[in-house]
Amino acid sequence: LAKTTQPISMDSYEGQEVNITCSHNNIATNDYITWYQQFPSQGPRFIIQGYKTKVTNEVASLFIPADRKSSTLSLPRVSLSDTAVYYCLVVPKAAGNKLTFGGGTRVLVKP
């Protein structure tokens, strides 16, 4: 199972773009990259998932270079409510469907 490494914490200001990079050097061919968001005292919430290049939804964008050894979650124009922990996960095609979370990145958005 590919291990992920991401910054422990990041600070930002309202209206800025936040980019969180995750490294996953040992990612396997069938693995996908998935990001979850977790607010205090709540369960994690799925944000975005991708395999390669770029994926965009109404919440975020996910950039994955050709070698897939890293990925970057981009949150455009953050607000105070985006303060949360963001988890990068590598999800194998066949892993018993369990998710393996690391420590996540604590993003603090300041006014």
Add this chain to the structure above:
Amino acid sequence: DTGVSQNPRHKITKRGQNVTFRCDPISEHNRLYWYRQTLGQGPEFLTYFQNEAQLEKSRLLSDRFSAERPKGSFSTLEIQRTEQGDSAMYLCASSPGLAVGRETQYFGPGTRLLVL
């Protein structure tokens, strides 16, 4: 929209007591998962069910822990003879169960357990 619900939301117990948590998944979701999260850490997988069948258990799930999903709907997680190290947030998640791997899991709000 009814998401995953968990009860109780908070539980305080004394060491040695038994506790039981309940999870109600999203309706018609076939897969149900339990995770445990300690302060400052990411969630750790405990076990998962496909309908009523428990298909995988983590080594974290000692013999004091038991999970059931008797009719393939709600699930219970019981901890017997609780220890202070069991203090954590217990999270339940569900997914449709229609695909092989890589399904989005929908998490409940969790049950926070404190063992005194």
